[in-house]
Amino acid sequence: MLKNLxxxxxxxxxxxxxxxxxxRTPYEWKQTGVVPGSHLLTFFDDYGNYDIDKFMDEFQKLVPTKDTPFVLICRTGSRTSTVGNFLANQMGYKNAMHLSGGIFAWSADGNSFEAVKR
Structure with missing residues (x-):
């Protein structure tokens, strides 16, 4: 089950x-910056397409076990809700979380960002 944070x-x-x-997409990372300490791993491209095998290959390098806690971040929380529920319900990850409200909520709360140099 996906936990909202x-x-x-x-x-x-x-x-x-x-x-x-x-x-989020590389364009979005550059536009706003990212939560400090975040790993950057796009799920949906600019056209809404995705490659689940490619994503999972990279994801499993960051989250090595089904018990490893992780937090997904996107712009508003919509994409992370979809992806997080997939990872929790279909793939069996037990400690799936996402930032409810996404980067907008992070910014509205007065938190800092880290610039992206990609």
Whole structure:
């Protein structure tokens, strides 16, 4: 089951060692910056397409076991809800979380961003 997090809860999870994964597009990363410490792994491209095998290959390098806690981040929480529910319900990941409200919620809460140099 996917757990919804507030920005404050995301910070707590980060401190406890959860893997942060920003699934937005490279353009979005450059536009706003990212939550400090996030791994960058696009799920949907600019056209809404995805390659599940490619994503899972990279995802499993970041999240090595089904018990490893991770937090997905996107712009509003919509994409992470879809992807997070897939990972929890279809793929069996037990500690799936996402930032409810996405990067907008992170920004509205007054949190800082890290610039992306890709």
């Amino acid at each position: 507030t920005p404050a809860q995301l910070k707590e999870q980060k401190e406890q060692g959860a893997v942060l994964i920003d699934i």
